[in-house]
Amino acid sequence: xxxxxxxxxxxxxxxxxxxxxxxxxxxxxxxxxxxxxxxxxxxxxxxxxxxxxxxxxxxxxxxxxxxxxxxxxxxxxxxxxxxxxxxxxxxxxxxxxxxxxxxxxxxxxxxxxxxxxxxxxxxxxxxxxxxxxxxxxxxxxxxxxxxxxxxxxxxxxxxxxxxxxxxxxxxxxxxxxxxxxxxxxxxxxxxxxxxxxxxxxxxxxxxxxxxxxxxxxxxxxxxxxxxxxxxxxxxxxxxxxxxxx
Amino acid sequence: xxxxxxxxxxxxxxxxxxxxxxxxxxxxxxxxxxxxxxxxxxxxxxxxxxxxxxxxxxxxxxxxxxxxxxxxxxxxxxxxxxxxxxxxxxxxxxxxxxxxxxxxxxxxxxxxxxxxxxxxxxxxxxxxxxxxxxxxxxxxxxxxxxxxxxxxxxxxxxxxxxxxxxxxxxxxxxxxxxxxxxxxxxxxxxxxxxxxxxxxxxxxxxxxxxxxxxxxxxxxxxxxxxxxxxxxxxxxxxxxxxxxx
Numbered sequence: 001x002x003x004x005x006x007x008x009x010x011x012x013x014x015x016x017x018x019x020x021x022x023x024x025x026x027x028x029x030x031x032x033x034x035x036x037x038x039x040x041x042x043x044x045x046x047x048x049x050x051x052x053x054x055x056x057x058x059x060x061x062x063x064x065x066x067x068x069x070x071x072x073x074x075x076x077x078x079x080x081x082x083x084x085x086x087x088x089x090x091x092x093x094x095x096x097x098x099x100x101x102x103x104x105x106x107x108x109x110x111x112x113x114x115x116x117x118x119x120x121x122x123x124x125x126x127x128x129x130x131x132x133x134x135x136x137x138x139x140x141x142x143x144x145x146x147x148x149x150x151x152x153x154x155x156x157x158x159x160x161x162x163x164x165x166x167x168x169x170x171x172x173x174x175x176x177x178x179x180x181x182x183x184x185x186x187x188x189x190x191x192x193x194x195x196x197x198x199x200x201x202x203x204x205x206x207x208x209x210x211x212x213x214x215x216x217x218x219x220x221x222x223x224x225x226x227x228x229x230x231x232x233x234x235x236x237x238x239x240x241x242x243x244x245x
Numbered sequence: 246x247x248x249x250x251x252x253x254x255x256x257x258x259x260x261x262x263x264x265x266x267x268x269x270x271x272x273x274x275x276x277x278x279x280x281x282x283x284x285x286x287x288x289x290x291x292x293x294x295x296x297x298x299x300x301x302x303x304x305x306x307x308x309x310x311x312x313x314x315x316x317x318x319x320x321x322x323x324x325x326x327x328x329x330x331x332x333x334x335x336x337x338x339x340x341x342x343x344x345x346x347x348x349x350x351x352x353x354x355x356x357x358x359x360x361x362x363x364x365x366x367x368x369x370x371x372x373x374x375x376x377x378x379x380x381x382x383x384x385x386x387x388x389x390x391x392x393x394x395x396x397x398x399x400x401x402x403x404x405x406x407x408x409x410x411x412x413x414x415x416x417x418x419x420x421x422x423x424x425x426x427x428x429x430x431x432x433x434x435x436x437x438x439x440x441x442x443x444x445x446x447x448x449x450x451x452x453x454x455x456x457x458x459x460x461x462x463x464x465x466x467x468x469x470x471x472x473x474x475x476x477x478x479x480x481x482x483x484x485x486x487x488x489x490x
Contacts, residue, residue, distance in 0.1 A: 011367040056368070088367050122256040122333045123301070123372060 001065050004072070005095040006031070006045075008060040011086040013126045013236065017053045018060070027051075027087060031062070034082040038075065039068040048101045048108065048243040052195065054235030056127065058111075059090065061243040063101045101243070107171055109188045109242040110197045112233065114205070117181030128182065129201075129237035135208030137183065140175060143207045143217035147173045147187075147200065154224035156203070158195035158232075166193055166224075186241070195232055203230035246310050249317070250340040251276070251290075253305040256331040258371045258481065262298045263305070272296075272332060276307070279327040283320065284313040293346045293353065293488040297440065299480030301372065303356075304335065306488040308346045346488070352416055354433045354487040355442045357478065359450070362426035373427065374446075374482035380453030382428065385420060388452045388462040392418045392432075392445065399469035401448070403440035403477070411438055411469075431486070440477055448475035 010027050020029040028045055035043040048061045072092040079089045113128040115121055120130040150169045157166055172188040185201055206212045220228045255272050265274040273290055280288040293306045317337040324334045358373040360366055365375040395414045402411055417433040451457045465473045
């Protein structure tokens with residue numbers, strides 16, 4: 001049996017997220033549907049992880065087993081011609097027999113975009129969090145440094161999430177100010193808890209607004225108490241950028 | 246009577262263009278409707294010019310006469326709270342009594358964006374023309390130089406357009422390759438014929454594909470015959486960038 005790996009870009013605006021749900025359209029649901037149509041097989045698509053409603057992906061990774069003989073390029077073309085324009089299959093490739101998009105991922109990179117200027121932008125309205133108030137980026141960067149390394153991230157997890165451990169290792173976390181008022185936060189970790197990036201960004205923005213200082217940020221992290229942290233940043237600023245294996 | 250000037254940004258994706266039409270929503274139509282609601286007056290909004298269905302604006306300019314006493318900041322806030330998120334009033338300011346957004350414009354700047362790489366982008370799908378084939382930018386730049394100065398642009402006008410003269414003066418026209426495969430064409434003129442930028446871009450792309458050479462481009466311009474030029478580039482790559490007075 002072949003094991004095929006997909007690299008997928010999507011605009012999450014019109015979806016209930018990655019994972020199949022009865023209530024409405026999801027990325028996984030749509031791609032599985034088109035794969036079934038093309039292969040005439042029952043397909044189970046395994047993503048590297050879920051993304052929430054409204055979250056985007058620049059390079060989500062998924063795999064599925066199939067007996068189809070279609071070559072990878074033809075499959076890519078067929079999928080892209082059937083899928084709506086806000087989901088793009090960037091690559092289809094043969095994977096090792098045992099490759100598992102979720103279990104084998106070593107780290108993930110997320111990017112969060114904030115539009116930090118007075119006026120919002122009609123073009124970025126679905127791809128960034130607009131914050132008109134001036135943010136103190138220097139303080140945000142200092143607080144960000146506290147995140148590097150292994151920590152229990154209970155303070156930055158969604159209340160409805162239950163996993164064995166809430167310890168994760170942050171490999172890299174950095175802010176960049178790019179052209180025209182866009183702040184980009186890039187964070188790489190061996191794994192993320194549910195809504196962890198958005199809770200971190202929401203709390204770092206409180207630091208940028210001067211409502212929490214760097215010491216306060218450290219205390220929130222060490223408290224392991226979600227109640228202490230800032231609010232969750234909106235989904236539409238978040239991008240799954242890379243999954244490393 | 247006050248004469249107020251608006252600077253407007255819009256995502257043209259969901260509109261039939263600037264100018265009011267019975268068949269569906271337009272930018273002018275929506276802004277006039279909200280202005281009537283706010284001022285309780287009959288409002289006639291004058292734009293610097295039409296933009297076609299699907300064309301975007303970074304800074305469209307418009308003006309209208311009113312007796313309302315609302316200050317400009319409050320009017321801006323009121324409009325933005327009533328308008329959908331794909332139309333943004335960037336500025337409201339008092340204009341000279343005789344200021345006319347269309348008649349007084351000295352020049353306009355348009356930008357056209359081409360995504361020139363193999364894969365399309367879900368995030369740029371409504372804001373660029375995706376051309377996967379490699380384009381010869383050097384040849385396109387050489388052909389672009391022919392446009393500078395005063396010419397009869399009959400070869401690059403939409404067949405359904407009738408204006409007194411088809412002579413326009415191109416002040417500036419240049420291509421820039423920016424990050425991640427985006428080609429930006431910026432063109433400034435004292436005025437544009439209907440679909441002129443899109444016809445020029447469509448023909449320059451033919452040059453980039455090697456189907457027309459620089460001499461051929463010059464001949465098309467000099468022929469004053471629309472049949473000779475390339476096809477019209479899609480609306481969704483075009484942005485009205487600036488109107489100068």
